Amino acid sequence: MPDDMARPLVRGGGEGGASRHLEALMSEPGAPVIGILGTGDFSRSLARRLVASGYHVVVGSRTPKRSLARFPEDAELTSQMEAATQADLVFVAVFPEHHSTLLQLKPALAGKTLVDVSNGLQINRDGPSNAHQLADLFPESFVVKGFNTISAWNLQVGPRDGSRQVFLCSDNPIAKNSVTQLCRRMGFVPVDMGRLSSSLEIENLPFYLFPSWHLPVLCTLSLFIFFYLYNFLRDVLHPFVKGGKSAFYKMPIETVNVTLPSVALVMLALVYLPGLCAAFLQLRWCTKYNRFPSWLDRWLTRRKQFGLCSFLCAALHAVYSLCLPMRKSARYKLLNAAFKQVKAGVEDSWVDEDVWRMELYLSVGIMALGLLSLLAVTSLPSVANAVNWREFTFIQSSLGYCALFMATLHVLLFGWNRAFSPDQYRFLLPPTFVLVLILPLVALLGRLALFLPCVALRLRQIRRGWERRQHVHFTPRDGDCNGLEDVSDV
Amino acid sequence: MPDDMARPLVRGGGEGGASRHLEALMSEPGAPVIGILGTGDFSRSLARRLVASGYHVVVGSRTPKRSLARFPEDAELTSQMEAATQADLVFVAVFPEHHSTLLQLKPALAGKTLVDVSNGLQINRDGPSNAHQLADLFPESFVVKGFNTISAWNLQVGPRDGSRQVFLCSDNPIAKNSVTQLCRRMGFVPVDMGRLSSSLEIENLPFYLFPSWHLPVLCTLSLFIFFYLYNFLRDVLHPFVKGGKSAFYKMPIETVNVTLPSVALVMLALVYLPGLCAAFLQLRWCTKYNRFPSWLDRWLTRRKQFGLCSFLCAALHAVYSLCLPMRKSARYKLLNAAFKQVKAGVEDSWVDEDVWRMELYLSVGIMALGLLSLLAVTSLPSVANAVNWREFTFIQSSLGYCALFMATLHVLLFGWNRAFSPDQYRFLLPPTFVLVLILPLVALLGRLALFLPCVALRLRQIRRGWERRQHVHFTPRDGDCNGLEDVSDV
């Protein structure tokens, strides 16, 4: 039998055509009959979508007459037993706690595919999953888990809006394949999640709330609180305690504006440190086949989120900074300075060093922000999908280190020579920028170390599969094309 | 016959393989022959794409020799009758006004699938659609409407750029399926639009100009004009009429900058009001199965667009505000204030209340803008596709109300105690911020009311399917999983 894509898509015209045409006005001839058990919102939207995709749909209800009005005309409403008997493939759209009420249908459902679309009421960490329980109740049917991540709303308006992915799993590949095809024909994108043991994961999917963001957001918040308190101590409390001057008006904007760039720079350094750790571990182990410790693995997979948190802080820092001259406090200070200058009779108050310092660090800061914006834009899914691996590496690694370098330079220029002036050590605390610079400088020096020719060469060898203990000399390093070489750099 | 995904993808090697290989160099053996009637740009690009996807293509032309040069080599150019006879599936790429010239091909086209790719010259509200007219002309063929939304350009460069969706409809599911497969193999994403009665809608698709944006943009413009005139009266005309002071220089920036945040906040409130209306209607009806009035339905589906309009206004407001201190007028005012301060001999002009008011409302405003930016980013299709329902609800509902609250606080802090000062009531008009606050406060109070335990519980019950008239006690609420529960909140 030839490959099915090679066969004619259409049967040549002729006798049979016209009659099939008439039949087809109802629903596709020979198309499988799809049953739906349950008459809730999801069931109704599902019926509508299936009818629109050309299927013959039989909805099984305990009270067929009562539900009739809410279902599309083309769907057949009947008793549960009737629906289970007629259908080739049955959607179980019944609350999981009522699955047992379907036991009477067991003989009718034997040998058929059951699609379990249920969700739990809350995240279910231990199992068994609803799908497993259903499979235990109907051992002679083939249970496929899926569609639970799709809302009735998405079914109704069609997959043009919102998420299109339908996660499927089953122990029976044939049943899974038929649901996969159905799924595709309804306009969704099926994603194969393997065996029914994945059903717990699939059922938990709708309860996840940005799992990959927990660590980065926690980091950002902790750093924010730490630096805010540190700056509050130095900039607000110190003048109050030492000089009795009230600078509490600085709390909403100025203190926040010193805190945000600190958080942004430290978070940006945290994006590049795990890649360096991984590289140094590989250099130390002299192989790339050892597993990284799990904290490093998790950190490596969260780099994008760390980067986006860093970008958010940097962008807010930019907005806060641009607001500074607009404030009444800036206005009053300026007016008082003008008053003083006039009283003192100073014609020109220009201080060249101050001017240069500020022009330079502003200009470097804007460039850093520009680079970070490019990085942020390329992390949008649709943009990331349009670039190839080399381009992605170029942006995330090369441009990323450029941004880190620029941001570090921004802080260094801001600091200028003030790290060496004793009056900056209020309460004996070093200026904030000194603390902030530690991690970025470590990251930049580490990256420089990897650029040393001997280190770079060894690392490249290791990532091409080289190992120290080469007891098998004769094996050529085969099949190592486009492997994970650069992942740890990105 | 087993499911076709279960069969070997490849026939095991051996005898037949090599010979098929040779044949295959021309085009796929046994593949359907695709006919194209018409020789315009669309026809040419279509032929190129079909040939590239491995089909045997026959183009039917009235003057085959003249068109030969512009078609790909692998496509066969012949007479219309010859093409209609040879092909299994025929694209009708002829202007709809010339469809009748094809009537002579009727016997050759009987029993075959005709794909109507035509568009009207303008939006066609009444019908009949081109596809219906074609179906009337060829009652023995199976007409499929589609590909009209695809441009010749898209066909040529391949579906990597621009829209990939092909909307299809037909009364014959078999014909539709064969076109669906063809479509997929050409690299497009077929979207099933049901029966041929949808063809009018599909033909109108290319003429739509942001239909879902009409209402929100109209709202934004009306609010803008209203608030602009209101502010013009109060801030420009009043000082001119009362004090003879010309403040007309305020028109391009300052008046706009007071108008934009007003529009932004009212639009943001309009995002959340329809959800509240829906909730209160459900509470009053004690059921979720009643239909909302159509104005509410339309309003509910436009919330995203209202939100994006609000974000645009808020972002422009931020840029305008940041520009304020840069202007010559600000500079002159500052210089004159310095002059006055020196003349008056006031050493320190600091006003603590003014400073605090501004620091606070700036800081809250920045946070509101930050939250709105997050909302805007997550409404990008590719980002929205990557989050699950709970995450989407969290962002659009929880973060959205946070943003509304912050923005309202921004305006309240801006207003401070000025609503109670009589000199703010110029021409007896209340200050702008008083007008602006009405709708946001209604929305926030309404949301608060829904948080009252008794109301919240009742609403949750209703959205799980509970109704007051429970005359059918024995029915368990089955199949109500992941329904429309939270849609009205989003």
Next chain:
Amino acid sequence: MPDDMARPLVRGGGEGGASRHLEALMSEPGAPVIGILGTGDFSRSLARRLVASGYHVVVGSRTPKRSLARFPEDAELTSQMEAATQADLVFVAVFPEHHSTLLQLKPALAGKTLVDVSNGLQINRDGPSNAHQLADLFPESFVVKGFNTISAWNLQVGPRDGSRQVFLCSDNPIAKNSVTQLCRRMGFVPVDMGRLSSSLEIENLPFYLFPSWHLPVLCTLSLFIFFYLYNFLRDVLHPFVKGGKSAFYKMPIETVNVTLPSVALVMLALVYLPGLCAAFLQLRWCTKYNRFPSWLDRWLTRRKQFGLCSFLCAALHAVYSLCLPMRKSARYKLLNAAFKQVKAGVEDSWVDEDVWRMELYLSVGIMALGLLSLLAVTSLPSVANAVNWREFTFIQSSLGYCALFMATLHVLLFGWNRAFSPDQYRFLLPPTFVLVLILPLVALLGRLALFLPCVALRLRQIRRGWERRQHVHFTPRDGDCNGLEDVSDV
């Protein structure tokens, strides 16, 4: 034989069902056996993904025992010969320089499909491609090129992250189709690239580094350097040479900030000039069927990138401008001006013309930036995919010309009457804005010319297919629906 979508998706229950169910627990019955030659990272990730998609996988290794631990349990590890014999379809995941070591497998691989996943070490401009060399080595097998653009990482985490497109080409359509199906089942999006002659292009894909951006970025950089030097001469060097005043502090910010908008506006004009060129060429040729010169073709396809470069410069210009009042230099200048005003006893330094000029050009500039932002957002792939052709044209052409007009007006208002004052011609060089305005004015006037009714009508006719030499009067212009009409406008 009916269309395969028309057959039941599921075989009705009954006898055969249960036994198949048991079999299926291992892997799909009758599913093709997939062989992989090579044991590197790519091979391992590929095996994992294939097993997860329900295939039976046989990995051929020279040292099966050594590699065993790193492969998934369900994959079978065996000798290369054994794998080649068992498999129906074989992935060749061996470095291309070792392809010849597989020659011994030639009889076992005859008649089978070989998928070449290899990449070169660098961009390969001349060929022959690895895939061609493999096809030469195994003339009796059917070589398909593909998967080389997919990384081991993407295979492992599944196609949810990163690029999902798999580019395939082969001289054998059946082999290509089977790989296409496999590809789709693994969750990737196959893209048919035609014959094996495309394999060189596919192998080069991973080495491309933003090929479509080279020209626009080069343009931007050249313009930046030119305008920077020009402004440096006029604004920094001139006061130093003529008046001995050191204005070098302007270099990091002020000079950059005059340069950026110049680059932005010229780049924006370069977006619209090629479309005008194309229109005028068509008018001159009186036909749309002539080919444009290649430089124009390349320019036309790079308009989006030119536009995005322009937007980047404009956005940076906005940030730089907003930074201006924040700088120490601005503060010192203001204090000194206040000092002078007090000394001179001028109570009111207000200059109405200055104020109006600045209010107007700021306000127009913000609108131009707003429009450019809308254009930039709609050029994101996921947004561009959601709009139809008419909407895309409306945004890119109508809004785009609006943005160009606004930006030109911004510069005109900035220039005001200063182009006519002799002291602006330092070193005899005209002010920057005079140079900058040339191209945008040409573009706007060209566009106006195309609006003249006679020209517009003729152009519309030409784009509907009209030609001057109409020697074939009787041919109706058929099939010209939704052609390339508006492409040159966009």
